[in-house]
Amino acid sequence: MEVAHLIAFNVALLAALASPGPALLLAICNTLTGGQAAGVATGLGLALVAALWTMAALLGLNAVFTLFPWAYTVVKTAGAIYLLYIAWTTWRGARAPVGEAKGTGRRAFLSGVAVNILNPKSVLFAAAVLVVIFPPDLTLAQKFLIMANHFVVEVIAYSLFALLLSRRPVRNGYLRAKPAIDRVTAVILGGLGARLLTER
DSSP: OOHHHHHHHHHHHHHHHHSOSHHHHHHHHHHHHHOHHHHHHHHHHHHHHHHHHHHHHHTTHHHHHHHOHHHHHHHHHHHHHHHHHHHHHHHHTTTSOOOOOTTHHHHHHHHHHHHHHTOTHHHHHHHHHHHHHSOSOOOHHHHHHHHHHHHHHHHHHHHHHHHHHTSHHHHHHHHHTHHHHHHHHHHHHHHHHHHHHHOO
């Protein structure tokens, strides 16, 4: 494995992070409602599980899902139901004022963990990217390096994202448009959950 392999992997990872999806929407929502600390905590939860999915792909978990499709279906269905639940609560609270809730960091971290752990598509994506980028004869130490690299890149990306979104003008703009933004977010999350639930 060479440095060029890690650079290529990081480019692919950053492109994936920038694409709209449950993880990005959750990070946006938690940062705008809970502030920078909540955004960073969400990113830590998302990054931790994403890195573990990458390690699972390196160890061949995608083959387990291929051999036992029911396992993939169970995790996928649970993930879809969780996304639909988030969509419903976001829609319901669209007109509720934003308050400074205690324990926001812990809840934000756990929401990040839940969203990514209930998304088995992550391991399939990781497997596809890893096969294309890295040589097949990786040592266990190299696999752990790839996992650690994945975690660090995601934490940095989500932390910078939280810093940007927690700036006062951005937050004030969100507070003014909260009902509309929350309902659009709820519709998108609901659509992603329904798609995950129905796709084969």
